[in-house]
Amino acid sequence: MRVSWGYLKRLLAGATFGHYMAHLLYVLNPQIEITPARLGIVTVAYGVICGLLFGSILWGLHALRVRLFGRDEQNEERRHGLGLVVAAAFVSAAVYWLHLYLFRIYLPSGAVRILRIATNVTTATAFCLFLLWLVERNAGRRLSRALFVSAAALIALSAFFLYQRRESYRPDIRSPVVANIGAVAGKSPVIVVAIRDLPYDWLITAIGDSRLPFFQRVMDEGFLARVEPYPTTSRQSLWASLATGQLPHRHGVTGRYSFQTLLNAEGERFLILPSAVGFRAWGLIPPVKKISAQLPSGDSLPFWTMFERLGLPALVVNWPSALPREGEGTILVSDRFLERRGTEIHPSSLLAELERVRAETERRAVRLSGDVRNRDRVEAAVRLDLVAVRTLDQLLVRESFSLSVIALPALSVMARAIGVDGNRLPSAGTPEAAVIRRHLEEIDRLLEGMRSGFPQATIIVVSPSGPKPPTLPANPIAMLKSFQESQDPGSDDGVLAMLGGGIVQRERNPVARVVDVVPTILFAAGLPVARDMDGRVVTEAFGEPFLRENALSMIQTYKASRLIVHRAQ
Numbered sequence: 048m049r050v051s052w053g054y055l056k057r058l059l060a061g062a063t064f065g066h067y068m069a070h071l072l073y074v075l076n077p078q079i080e081i082t083p084a085r086l087g088i089v090t091v092a093y094g095v096i097c098g099l100l101f102g103s104i105l106w107g108l109h110a111l112r113v114r115l116f117g118r119d120e121q122n123e124e125r126r127h128g129l130g131l132v133v134a135a136a137f138v139s140a141a142v143y144w145l146h147l148y149l150f151r152i153y154l155p156s157g158a159v160r161i162l163r164i165a166t167n168v169t170t171a172t173a174f175c176l177f178l179l180w181l182v183e184r185n186a187g188r189r190l191s192r193a194l195f196v197s198a199a200a201l202i203a204l205s206a207f208f209l210y211q212r213r214e215s216y217r218p219d220i221r222s223p224v225v226a227n228i229g230a231v232a233g234k235s236p237v238i239v240v241a242i243r244d245l246p247y248d249w250l251i252t253a254i255g256d257s258r259l260p261f262f263q264r265v266m267d268e269g270f271l272a273r274v275e276p277y278p279t280t281s282r283q284s285l286w287a288s289l290a291t292g293q294l295p296h297r298h299g300v301t302g303r304y305s306f307q308t309l310l311n312a313e314g315e316r317f318l319i320l321p322s323a324v325g326f327r328a329w330g331l332i333p334p335v336k337k338i339s340a341q342l343p344s345g346d347s348l349p350f351w352t353m354f355e356r357l358g359l360p361a362l363v364v365n366w367p368s369a370l371p372r373e374g375e376g377t378i379l380v381s382d383r384f385l386e387r388r389g390t391e392i393h394p395s396s397l398l399a400e401l402e403r404v405r406a407e408t409e410r411r412a413v414r415l416s417g418d419v420r421n422r423d424r425v426e427a428a429v430r431l432d433l434v435a436v437r438t439l440d441q442l443l444v445r446e447s448f449s450l451s452v453i454a455l456p457a458l459s460v461m462a463r464a465i466g467v468d469g470n471r472l473p474s475a476g477t478p479e480a481a482v483i484r485r486h487l488e489e490i491d492r493l494l495e496g497m498r499s500g501f502p503q504a505t506i507i508v509v510s511p512s513g514p515k516p517p518t519l520p521a522n523p524i525a526m527l528k529s530f531q532e533s534q535d536p537g538s539d540d541g542v543l544a545m546l547g548g549g550i551v552q553r554e555r556n557p558v559a560r561v562v563d564v565v566p567t568i569l570f571a572a573g574l575p576v577a578r579d580m581d582g583r584v585v586t587e588a589f590g591e592p593f594l595r596e597n598a599l600s601m602i603q604t605y606k607a608s609r610l611i612v613h614r615a616q
Contacts, residue, residue, distance in 0.1 A: 053106070053109065054102065054106045056129075056131060056132065056195070057101070057102040057103075057105040057106050057109070057131055058098045058099070058102035059098065059102075059132055059195075059199065060101065060102065060105065060131035060132045060134065060135040061097045061098040061099070061100060061101030061102040061104075061105070061135065062094040062095070062097060062098035062102070063094075063132055063135040063136055063139070063202055064097050064101060064135040064138060064139055065090075065093035065094045065095075065096060065097025065098060065101075066090055066093065066094050066097075066202065066206065067136075067139035067142075067143070067169055068093055068097065068139070068142070068321055068324060068326075068330065069086070069089050069090045069092075069093040069094070070086075070090070070165065070206065070209045070210075071142065071143060071146065071165070071321050072089075072310075072317070072320065072321060072326070072330070073086065073089075074158070074161060074162050074165050074209075075146060075150060075154070075162070075319040075320070075321065076317050076318060076319055077154070077155065077157075077158040077161070077296075078296075078315065078318070079311050079315045079316075079317065080313075080315070081210075083210065086210055089310055090206065092332060093330075096332075100329075101135075105131060129176065129179060129180040129183050129194065129195060129198055130180060132176060132180075132195075132198055133173065133176045133177050133179075133180045136169070136172055136173035136176050136202070137173045137177075139169055139173070140166070140169045140170040140172075140173045142321060142323050142324055143162070143165060143166040143169045143170070144166055144170070145323050146162065146321060146322070146323070147159075147162050147163060147166050149322070150162075150319060152277040152278060152279070152294060152295065153294070153295045153296055153301055153318075153319055154296050154319075155296050155297075158296070165209050168205055168208050168209055169205065169209075171205075172201060172202065172205040175201055176198050176201065176202075179194050179197060179198050179201075182194060183195070222607065223607060223608070223609035223610070223611055224602050224603050224604060224605075224607035224609070224610055224611070225602070225611045228357060228573065228574055228575060228600070228612065234573070235503055235504065235505060235547075235548050235571075235572070235573070236447065236448060236449055236450070236451065236501060236503065236504040236505070237449065237450050237451070237504065237505050237507065237568060237571055237572045238450075238451045238452075238497055238501065238504050238505070238506045238507070239450070239451070239452045239453075239507045239508075239509065239568060240453055240454075240455065240490075240493075240494065240497075240506070240507070240508045240509070241289065241366070241452070241453070241454040241455070241508075241509050241510065241511075242454075242455050242458055242490065242508065242509070242510045242542070243367075243454065243455065243456045243458060243459035243510065244458055244459035244462060244510065244512065244513055244541075245458055245510035245513070245541065245542050246510075246513030246540060246541070246542075247273045247274070247513070247540045247541065247542050248471070248472070248513075248540070249472045249483075249487075249513070250262060250487075250542055250544075252471075252472040253472065253484060253487050254266060256475070256484070258484065258487070258488055258491075259487060259488065259491040260491065260495060261491045261492075261494040261495040261498065261546075262491060262494075262544065264498075264546065265508075265544045265545070265546050266552075267552060268546065268550075268552050269544065269545050269546035269547075269550045269551075269552060269588075270543070270544065270545040270546075270550050270551070270552070270553070270556060270585075270587070270588035271542070271543070271544045271545075271556060272542075272543045272544075272556040272557060272558060272559050272585070272588075273540040273541070273542070273543075273558045273559070274509065274510065274511060274512070274540060274541035274542055274543045274558075274559050274560070274561060274564075275539075275540060275541075275558050275559070275560055275561075276511055276512040276539055276540075276541060276560075276561050277294070277560070277561065279295075280302070281300065281301065281302050281303070282512075283300050283303070283340060283342055283367075283368075284300045284301060284302070285511045285512060285561060286342075286343060286367055286511065287300040287340075287342065287343060287344050287345045287347070288511075288561045288562050289509065289511045289561050289564055289565075290343050290344045290349040290350060290366070290565070291344045291345070291347040291348065291349060291350070291565060291580075292350070292562050292563075292564065292565030292566050292577075292580035292581065292582045293347050293562060293579065293580055293581050293582075294562060294581045295318075295345075296318075297346070297347055297579065297581065298344055298345035298346055298347040299316070299318055299340065299341075299345040299346040299347075300340040300341075300342065300344075300345040301318045301319055301340075302340075303339070303340065304337040304338060304339060304340070305317060305318045305337075305338045305340065306320065306331060306335055306336065306337060306338065307335075307336040307338055308331045308332055308333070308334070308335050308336070309332055309334070310331070310332060316338055317331070342367070342368035342369075343366055343367055343368045343369045347606065348605050348606055349366075349369065350450075350565045350568055350569065351363050351377050351379075351450055351452055352372075352375070352377065352605075353569065353574070353577075353605045354377075354449055354450045354572070354574070355375065355376045355377050356605060356610050357574060357610070357612055358612060359449035359450065359572075359574075360376070360377075360378075360446070360447075360448045360449055360450075361376075361377040361378070361448055361449065361450040361451070361452070362377070362378045362379075362439070362442055362443070362448045362450070362451045362452065363377055363378070363379045363380070363452045363453075364379075364380045364385075364435050364438050364439045364442070364451075364452065364453045364454070365380065365381075365382045365385050365431075365435040365438075365453055365454045365455070365456070366379075366381075366382065366452060366453075366454045367382055367454060367456070368382070369381060369382070370383070370391050371391055371392070371393030372393075375393055377393065378393065378394070378397070378442060378448075379391075379392070379393045380392050380397075380401060380435075380438055380442075382454070382456075384401070384405075385405065385431055385434050385435055385438070386431060397442075400441070401438055401441070404434075404437055404438055404441050405434050405437075405438070407437075408430075408433055408434045408437040409430055409434060421464035421465060424460065424464045425460070425461050425464050425465060425482065427460075428456065428457035428460035428461055428464070429457050429461070429486060429489075431456065431457060432455045432456070432457040432486075432489075432490075435453055435454070435455065436453070436455075436493055439451065439453050443500075449572060450568075450572065455490065457486060458483070458486060458487075458490075461482060461483060461486060462483070465478075465479045465482065465483075466479070467479055467483065472484075494506060494508065498546065498547075503547075503548060504547055504548075505545065505546075505547030505548055505549070505550065505571045505572075506545070506546050506547050507543075507544070507545050507564075507567070507568060507571070508542065508543070508544040508545075509541070509542065509543050509544075509564050510541040510542045511541045511561045512539055512540070512541045512561075513539055513540060513541060540558075541561075543559045543563075543564065543567075543585070545567075545571075545588050547571075548593070549571070549589045549590055549592070549593030549597070550588055550589060550590070551588070551589065551590035553587060556587060556588075557585070557587055559585050560582060561582075562580065562581045562582030563582035563583055563584070563585050564582070565580060565582060566580055566582045566583060566584045566585075567582075567584050567585045567588065569584075570584040570586075570589075570597070570599060571589075573597050574600075575600040575601055575602045576599065576600070576601055576602075577601070577602055577603065577604050577605050578601055578602070578603050578604065579603070579604045579606075584599060586599075
């Protein structure tokens with residue numbers, strides 16, 4: 048059976064695209080080990096799949112064109128070469144450049160460097176193929192096919208350079224880690240209040256109305272700064288970074304699912320896939336298993352577990368998707384329990400008491416006044432915040448904690464339910480403005496009560512983003528639109544507010560990042576910061592006396608299998 052040369056060149060064009068996508072798959076997932084044999088098998092597999100898929104599609108389009116318009120006999124003889132292969136190489140280079148632009152935040156700095164080099168190699172190969180094509184266009188059949196073979200060799204050579212740039216990133220958690228903590232560690236309690244989707248500009252506007260005395264005190268005596276989130280379409284990823292102080296390449300929450308296939312059968316997971324080429328639909332060799340992200344912190348530890356590992360008691364109430372772990376010393380009341388979707392509480396002996404607290408709080412919940420959309424939904428969200436606050440109060444009465452954490456989601460639910468979007472707080476006098484401002488006042492009263500009840504505590508209020516976080520373009524068209532459309536630069540900024548021992552007020556505060564929150568919490572409590580965290584301590588929030596007395600200490604990681612704690616006397 049004779050195979051048409053026209054079909055073979057289209058087959059090679061598709062195989063070229065598949066070849067580069069196979070390499071991109073592993074470049075974007077550096078946590079997966081790769082050997083020459085493994086990469087060779089995957090490259091051949093993708094080359095065959097993409098060659099047959101796209102080669103057949105291109106050949107079918109060619110046959111359709113011939114059927115509709117007939118053959119171009121005059122130019123038929125010279126149409127036997129590299130044009131489609133060159134086009135495939137340039138498309139591959141464009142896909143590499145797209146992912147280099149999109150996924151900087153999701154990859155370690157070393158992997159970004161490797162992706163940049165791989166992008167340059169792919170682009171250089173595409174231009175070399177283009178030069179061969181310029182020569183091939185006017186060449187005879189024999190020279191044309193020789194140039195065709197040279198092009199295939201050049202593509203194979205680029206594969207060698209792509210593999211040579213491969214690295215993997217695996218933290219060593221087998222060796223024990225020594226944590227040296229000072230005598231003041233845990234003596235001054237830290238209270239963390241996470242408010243979902245509180246924009247910085249909303250807060251500044253409400254403070255200007257003189258209705259938030261706690262936050263006014265923060266502006267006068269404490270630290271108040273914007274929190275800049277990284278571009279992502281996954282709120283879970285943002286909250287995982289808030290809980291761990293790490294970027295997605297470490298905690299592994301890059302979207303709703305990760306994937307396990309025959310390409311990573313050892314139990315490793317593909318976290319990031321080439322998005323511009325539809326890998327979720329066709330790019331993974333079946334069978335494909337979807338694996339949900341382990342929330343709230345993915346593969347890393349949330350900051351309250353770090354306190355626990357150092358022997359310091361912690362209390363966590365209503366943090367999104369946080370569930371008790373076997374043997375966990377932390378007292379944890381899950382959001383599922385407060386929303387009546389489960390009974391996840393640790394220790395379980397608190398269940399009856401907290402059931403009673405929840406029921407009493409729900410009976411005393413006040414109905415909203417004013418005509419607002421989705422009233423029942425808004426009231427349910429406010430009721431959930433009230434139950435969470437009452438639960439926290441009840442547990443704080445029982446015993447003291449080095450760390451207390453509460454998450455308040457009602458503001459986010461409220462904004463979506465009543466249709467408030469963007470950076471500007473609704474104008475005063477509207478029902479929407481009244482509801483939001485009243486809830487901000489309730490939160491302010493809660494914080495003022497904490498300050499009065501625990502005068503020695505450091506209170507940290509954080510919101511990772513506003514109601515319109517920056518979006519990650521999902522395809523080249525969306526990326527081009529993002530360049531053309533001007534976006535409000537403030538609508539995605541969250542809040543970091545700190546008040547308490549050692550916190551000082553400065554004229555100009557820096558913009559903090561989401562990953563800066565956990566190192567700052569640890570430093571405020573006198574605990575060491577892990578080197579595998581991607582954020583920094585916001586030292587600008589602390590006064591000189593506190594900085595002199597509380598020297599910054601470091602440990603390798605909190606994820607070590609054994610943590611040895613040495614406490615200064």
